[in-house]
Amino acid sequence: MVSQALCGSLAQLVGAAAALCVLFSPTPGSATEPAQALIYAPLPLENASLTQARNQPLVELLARLLQRPLEMRLYPDHAALLDALTDGDVDLVELGPLPFLLARERMPDLRAVATFREADGRTDYRCVLVAPVDGLRALFQIAGLEQPLTLALTRRESTCGPAASFWLLAEHGIEPTAVQAAYEGGHGEVALAVLRESFMLGGVKDRVARDFHGLGLRVLAASQPVPGFVLAASPARLGAEERERLQAALLALPEDQRAMLQNGQHGFAPFECRLFARIEAMRALTADWLDQVEP
Amino acid sequence: MPLGLQPLEVARRRLLALALMIGVVVPLALLSYALLATDRNRAEQTLLERNLLLLSVSWQATQLLQRNSVETYFQEYVQDDPRTLALLRAARDPAQTDRARLHLLRHLSPAYERLVERGVRQFHFHRPNGDSFLRFHHPARFGDNLLAVRASIRRANTDLEPVFGFEVGRVVSGYRSLFPIIDARGRHLGSVELSLPFKVLLDELQALMPQHAFQLLLLAQRQRAILFEEQQGLYEAWPASDRFLVEDPHRLRSDSPAPLPDSITQVIEALGQQPALLARLHQGTEQAFRLRAAGRDYAVLQTPIIDPADEQIGLLLAYVEEPGLTALDQAFQGRLILVGVVLALLSLILLWLLQALGQRLSERNRLQVITETLGQGLYLTDAKARIIRINPHGRALLGYPESILLGAHAHDLFHYHQENAFTAEASCPILTTVRAGREYRAETRFRRADGQLFDVLVVSRPLLRKGDYVGAVTLFEDIGERKQAERALVESRQRLANIIWGTGVGTWEWNLQTGETHLNERWAEMIGYRLEELEPVSIETWRRVAHPEDLAESEAAFARHFAGERDHYEAEVRIRHRSGEWICVLDRGRLLTRTLDGEPEWIVGTHLDITARKRAELAVRQTTRLLQAALESSPSGILIAEAPESRIRFANRPALELLAIAPARLADASPLALSNHDADWQVLRPDGQPMALQERPLTRAMTEGETVTGEEVILVGVDGRQRWVSLSAAPIKDDEDRISAGIVVLADISAQKAVQHRLQRSAHYDALTGLPNRVLLTDRLEQAMARSQRSGDRLALAFIDLDRFKPVNDQYGHAAGDQLLVTLARRMRECLRGMDTLARLGGDEFVALLCDLADEADARVLVERLLAALSSEVTLGEARVRVGGSIGLTFYPQPLARDAEQLLHQADQAMYQAKLKGRNAWCLFEGSA
Incomplete structure (x- = not known):
């Protein structure tokens, strides 16, 4: 019984969340301010030093592709990262699928630039x-x-x-x-x-x-497969034209430049929203149980 | 035989002495420097080796200390722990290996946490075959065989002895302690490794050597080859050389050493710029060297890091600021200065000796040169008047060889006083004078070897030593020629006096040294005196009668001549005649003699009366000035050109201004219209065509003798500027009636022509639109009608009247109305062909004359275009208006004869019909088609 009820709820949630996908497609952004340094925030991990080391080559690559100064800023957890993103302190961010969904709710104009490929080349994982x-x-x-x-x-x-x-x-x-x-x-x-x-x-x-x-x-x-990690951009200081240029460059990244990366070394793929309905469904289902987890 | 040293020999001796000095001082300096430098280097090396020894001992002590700690951990968690040993025994069974690993992880995880707290970085179990069994620091990675890359693991599992040492790894480098694991029954269960990060050893080392900074360098090639891929980013090239890697320079790992001080970063930068020191580093041996960075001296100590396979994997570098090195330098510099001072003093003494020697040599040489090159004879005699030295000129004068002269008695051999060849020595005036201690100076005679006598001037001086006569030096000069010249001079003076009398010039002679002055009779006559009336004459006689202003110039001319700047003296001087008038003389002269000291002595000269010539010149100058003033004051430009070169001889200011010729360029300027190569102006006829050379007024005047008056030409300058000029020209002839020059009178009539042009234009064009007015239209219409009559081509006349122009004028004002008229006039003009004429009759009335029409349809097309242009919108400031037009059209020729006025009237009528049709339309005059 419990199982059937849960499955029914899941189906409804999947349908409702599918409609949200349209929101994820990139839209034109505002004009950029070329002079200031952009901020990139990687995924918050336990070891801040290793996070920085993993992402430093990517930061240098992104700065080169954007032809703008780019700095990395680390946040201790997702909550702090999302706050900073909402406050406009972050321009480029690496987010897992659920954090991306949460970020889009708080910041509807957040735009996905590309998806990080997994080691096996896939753009999703389980x-x-x-x-x-x-x-x-x-x-x-x-x-x-x-x-x-x-x-x-x-x-x-x-x-x-x-x-x-x-x-x-x-x-x-x-x-x-x-x-x-x-x-x-x-x-x-x-x-x-x-x-x-x-x-x-x-x-x-x-x-x-x-x-x-x-x-x-x-x-x-x-x-079921869930969407891969997303490189997303805040449109406040990264206009549509710059995002599109960055996206095109990342998708066509040559092998030798990829080899220099750690995070991103498996390449990038176009962003797809089709799997996000599943994330939304998971989140909706489990929202009530979050508070029972020990911090 | 030379009297002394040859100049070349003197120079050679000086060079020899100088070389001797350099040969002594320079080797001494080099030897001193070498000794001091060796001593300094030895002390520096001792200092560095002391540092190096300290590093070596401390490094060994540090490793020993850590080794003891790690051995304790091994005993506690592995060797003495039955559970650990049991799991490792179980792992030997392939069926239980994975389970044993999992349980070992569970069993020792708490222990690993404690080890990490104590600074252990890696806790790694290996199987006896070298396979990684469990890495507590990276548990997901196991199973890889490490024998090939980790010599320590190989040795621990083959020698079954603990292995200690620094070693690179696949994750990070570290100080490894490997222990073979052997249970109580002697079974070899594998090995375990406890690895400490460099930081732990460094902290210990730092405690022992607190002044030093340490850095671990890893050989890049070896390290890169071993690392797991994900660990590559933890390493970066050492800034001074990419052959070495630095582990975790950004301290991403918490167990990485603290950053180096900024001062040491500068040392590393300096090191990177010293290839020789880097080469020493690359040798990898234990050594120390000094390095200067940021103004300080540092000792850089290196000790190789050898892994358990006895292969070098990197270097331990220690940097320390070493004031002792600076002190050594200062001591070295102090000693160098001291040696330098001593050598400098030695050099000075040698130089002084050399200089004294050189002076003596020079003095001898100078005397020798003087003696040998002297143009007079010179000989030295001893107390007995025997010749002991005689110069070449003396020998040549006397005609004796040196062998006869040396030792001979001078008096006996060649003295010939008072024509007495046999005067006794006791009465020889030269010998008696010098033996009395006085100088002898007189003219006398000597006798040559061939018996010939010759006149000499003899100067002989005694040589005294302590008051006693020891000899004499005698100088004698052949004055035979001079004597002969003096006789000849007396004769020539007489001849010259006769000649001078014939020329009528006054003469003067003046001895500047004695003041002795001679004037001739004519000199006195010129100023109305007899010579005897002026005597006694002196230079003051001249100065009294000379004009004061001219006297100064005369004195200056004298000075220039005496100084050699001029080869003669010449001045024009006014002198006062006895009658009180001033006469002018040309005073010329030349220096005849100078004293032995080179001072001017006798000068002679003449006075030539030039009073008449000067008066004539004055008259010419006055006339010229008069004429020039007249020419200069003329408002017209006047220019005189000389034949045959056609160069400008004269141009007054208006001419220069008109032709834009700078006075400085006058000589080079091309005379107007005389050359085809005028650089400054192009000459055009009034019709704009170039004026040929032979047509030009000045050419005609100078070649044909023609007088040209008021001919108008256009001058075009190099800058394109045009001027209308009225030209008059006439020839100037010389005494033989040949044309020697030409004169041109120029008047700039550009302004006058401009006024004419403006008047002409205002009579034919509409001032507002610039279109032809009724007068010009009528003229062109009549011409077109005449052509039409001749050729049979048709023409059309379109009378145009704007629609609704007045409301625009009323609403927006006259200025806007005028702007509208101008705009529409331009648009209509653009609709027509080049051959057509658009004219404004006045107000908003226009007429278009359409010529050379192939047929009447052409005219209709043009009229339709005009209507379209008139009805298009016009912007007047903020407003946009649209008017329109009504056009009446008539053609010519017509069956009946018509004149221009009639045609205009027909077109006007047709225009009115168009207005009646409802405006913005056109009508054809009936019967004209």
Whole structure:
């Protein structure tokens, strides 16, 4: 019963969210002010130093393509990043699909420039629920557990965090309200926490699950593909013409320039909005369960 | 035989002495510098080696300290931990390997957290075959074999002994401690590595060497080859050389060393600019060297980092500001200065000696040169009057060889006083005078070897030593020629006096040294005196009668001649006649003799009476000035050109202004109209055609002798400026009636012509629109009608009247109305062909004369165009108006004879019909088609 009801709700939400896709198509922006340095904010990660190192080559590339000075600014978490974006402090930003959706709600004129390709060249990925090889073997076992289910999550605004993880549990008929969940930070931290048996389950990206597979991490459930990470631009200081020029340059980035990047080294693809309905649906479904996660 | 040293020998001796000095001082300086520099370098090397030894000892101590700590961790978490050993034993079974790894991760994760807190960067288990088993610092990566890239792992698992040392890795570099894991039963379970970051060792090193700054450099090629791809960005090229890498220069990792001080960054920049020092760095050996950066001396110490495979993986660099190096430099400089001062003093002494020697040599040489080149004979005698030295000229004068002269008795050999060849020595005036200690100076005679006597002037001086006569130096000069000349002079004076008498010039002679003055009789006659009346004469006689103003010029001319600036003296001087009048003489003279000292002595000259010539010249000048004043005051330009070169001889100011000739260029300027190559002006006829050379007034005047009056021409300057000029020209003939020059009178009539042009234009054109007016239209219409009669071509006359012009005038004012008329006139003009005429009769009435029509349809097309132009919108300031027009058309020729007025009337009638038709239309005069 619970499962059928959840599926019905999901279908409605998917339909409603599909209409939002039209909002994501790029629209003309205002004129730019060429003299000031633009600000690029990468995805907030646990290790600020490594984040900076991963993104420095990309910052230099973007500055070269835009022919404008560009500086990198790090934010401790998604909330701070979204605040800065809304306040007009950030011009270019890397966002996961859910944060992009949240940002678009607060800032409708935010424009997607391109999607980061994954290591396998795809423009989407999956969120998975993982357990150690000697832990839960299938989600249906949860129903028979005597002790409460513990779940390691990355971050509140992460796509593979509560949104996808609770969605997957719900898909398998598991009421997320019974889950003891906590945020562990990065995907690697979630994977290690599960491997160390600190949690029974963890929600991570499929690539991280693959990385730790050899160490004993197993995938119990995987979501439908969700959109890849997005490079988005605030139109306040990046006009439509500049965005289009940047987009064209990124999509046609030569191999030798790609090789110099770390973040972005697998290339860029045109932005597509077709999968965002799924994110919106996940978010709508899981909104009520967010507060039960330990900070 | 030379009297002394030859000049070349003197120079050679000086050079030799100089070379000797340089040969002593320079090697001394070089030797001193070499000794001091060696000493300084030795001290510097000692200082650097002391630093290097300190680094070496400290680095060893640091490594030993860390090694002890890590050994404790190994014992606690691995070797003495049964659970760890059990899991590693289980891992040997392939079926349990993965499970064992997972459980090892779970078991030692808390321990790893503690190790990280204690500074351990890496905790890494390896299997006995060198495969990575579990990296706690990167748990997702395992299974790769490390034997090829990690010598320490190879040694730990083959030698089964702990291995310590700095080593690069796939993630980061670090101080590695590898321990083989062997259980109680002696089973080899693999190895474990505990790696410390450089920062931990650095902190220890810094505590031991607080003044130093440290930097770890890794060999770029080796490090890049080993790193995981995702770790490449953590490394950057060392600023001084890209052969080395610096790990995490931006301190992205929390366990990376603190940044180097700015001063050391400058040292590294300086190092990068010293290829020799970089080459030493690349050698990789333990060494120290000095480096100067930002005005300070630094010791740079390097010790190679050798990995457990005994291969160099990089360098540990220590930088320290070393004031001792500066002190060594200062001491070295102080010693250099001291040596320099000593050598300078030595050089000065040698130079002084050399200079004294040189002066003596020079003096000897000078005397030798004087003696040998003297144009007089000179000999030295001893106390017994025997010749001990005689110069070449003396030998030549006497005709004896030197071998006879040296040792001979001068008096016996060639003295011949008072024509007495046999005067006893005791009565020889030369010897008796000098032996008395006095100078002998007199003219006498000497006898040559061939017996010939010759006149000499002898000057002999005694040589005394401590008051005793020891000899004499005697100078003698052959004065035979002079004596002969004096005799000849007496004779020639008489001849000259006769000649002078014949020329009628006065003569004067003046000895500047004695004041002795001679004048001839004629000199006195010129000023109305007899010579005896003026005597005694002197230079004052002349100065009394000369005009004071001219006297000054005369004195100056004398001075120029005496100074050699002029080869003679010449001045025109007024002198007062006895009657009180001034007469003018040409006073000329030339210096005859100078004293032995070169001072002017005798000067002689003449006075020529030029009073009559001067008066004639004055008269000519006055006449010329009069004529020139007249020409200059003329308002017309006057120009005189000389034949045959046709150069301008004279041009007054109006002529120069008119022809724009600068006075300085007058000589080069082309005389107007005389040349085909006029650079300044082109001459045109009134019809605008170039005027040929032979047509030009001045040419005609100078070649044909014609007098031309008031001929109008156009002069076009090089800048394109045109001037109308009225030209009159006449020839000037010389005494033989030949044309020697020509005179041209020019008047600028441009203004007059401009007025004429304006008058003419205002009579034929409408002032507002610039279109022909009724007068010109009528003229052109009559001409066109005449042509039409001759050729049979048709013409048409269109009478145009604007519609609704008055309301525009009333509403927007007359200025707007005028603007409207101008605009429509321009538009109508643009509708017509070049051969057509558009005229304004007045008000808003226009007439178009359309000529050479092939047929009447051509005229209709043009009229339609005119109507369209008139009805198009016109912008008048802010307003936009649209008027229109009514046109009446008539053709010519017609069956009946018509004149211009009739045609105009027909067109006017037709225009009226068009107005009646409702405006903006045209009508054809009935019967004209």
